[in-house]
Amino acid sequence: MATALRPARPTAGTPRRTGRGYSVDRPRRSPLLTVLTGIVLIYSLVPLVWLFVNSTKTQESLFNSFGLWFSGEFALWDNIATTLTYDGGVFVRWLGNTLLYVVVGAGGATLLAILGGYALAKFTFPGKRAVFAVVIGAVAVPGTALAVPTFLMFSQMGITNTPWSVIIPSLISPFGLYLMWTFAAEAIPTELMEAARVDGASEWRTFWQISLPLLAPGIVTVLLFTMVATWNNYFLPLIMLRDPDWYPLTLGLNAWNAQAATAGGEAIFHLVITASLLTILPLIAAFLLLQRYWQSGLAAGSVKE
Known part of the structure; x- marks a missing residue:
């Protein structure tokens, strides 16, 4: 008796075909996509290259040379030393203020978003849908729209021109709360929590010993977003702070840059550029160190088992 030939089923070690001889292990190459990716890469790296190259120039050679190539003596180390000591080392104080706002503000925002x-x-409780609507609405409202009402409220409380006027608004991150909400819903199996409760674990112990380790990728993702937002915050400190001793780096560098436009002011554009380079180094280091956690956090929930 003749039997119909059936195609062999792929084994576990056989790469899955996707058509025209391509597989998951050998994806199809797209020249157009490669070119577009290269353009985006160049667009992203050119400002960083310009910043580094011009940080190596003196004030005189800064305006007498091509912006994307070196010129004259290599003055990077002298520029860094002058930046750290200029005006009594105020840059170091601005850096300390920024670290304070990031550690307390972004760290507190991440903790509140986790909880x-x-x-x-x-957990299920009355009004959960209303809370969801409020969180979504808060995500859609830009922070600059709330800056002036926040200033008026803080001025009545007498806490403007203090670090608290910058830290307290930074503690609220609607996007971080929403991101942590969606991540926790997928990352923590309900059965695992029920098993811990059956074994006699309290809700607090279940959170710290079972749920919190599973939330690590989402925590890093929220921490990166809140840290970058607080580090680059400009408008809120601009309207809240008058004392330069409490300026973050964003306001301080803007004040240095504006010196040339004031009567009798000193042009220190080479120090502004060098300080800008020093300002972005902590952010680059944070992204490089936490990149794998950040990528896994963004991909959470994208694959359904």
Whole structure:
């Protein structure tokens, strides 16, 4: 008796075909996509290259040379030393202020997002839908729209021109709360929490010993977003702070850059550029060190089992 020939089923070690001889291990190459990726890469790196190259120039050679190539003596180390000591070392104080705002503000925002997102994802309570609507609405409202009302409220409380006027608004991150909410809903199995409760673990112990390790990728993702937002915050400190001793780096560098336009002011554009280079180095280091956690956090929930 003749039997119909059936195609052999792929084994576990056989690469899955996607058509025209391509597989998951050998994806199809797209020259157009490669060119577009290269353009985006160049667009992203050119400002960094310009910043580094011009940080190596003196004030005189800064305006007498091509911006994307070196010229004259290599003055990077002298520029860094002058930046750190200029005007009594005020740059170091601005850096310390920025670190304070990031550690307390961004760290507090991440902690609140973890607690709120976990509670919203894993507990049921009256008004949960209303809370969801409020969070989504808060995500859609830009922070600059709330800066002036916040200033008026803080001025009545007497805390303007203090670090608290920058730290307290930074503690609220609607996007971080929403991101942590969606991540916790997918990353923590409800069965695992029920098993811990059956074994007699309290809700606090279940959170710290079981749920929190599973939330690590999402925590790093929220921390990166809040850290970058606080580090680059400009408008809120601009309207809240008058004392230069409490300026973050964003306001301080803008004040240095504006010196040339004031009567009797000293042009220190080479120090502004060097200080800008020093300002972005901590952010680059944070992204490089936490990149793998950040990528896994963004991909959470994208694959359904």
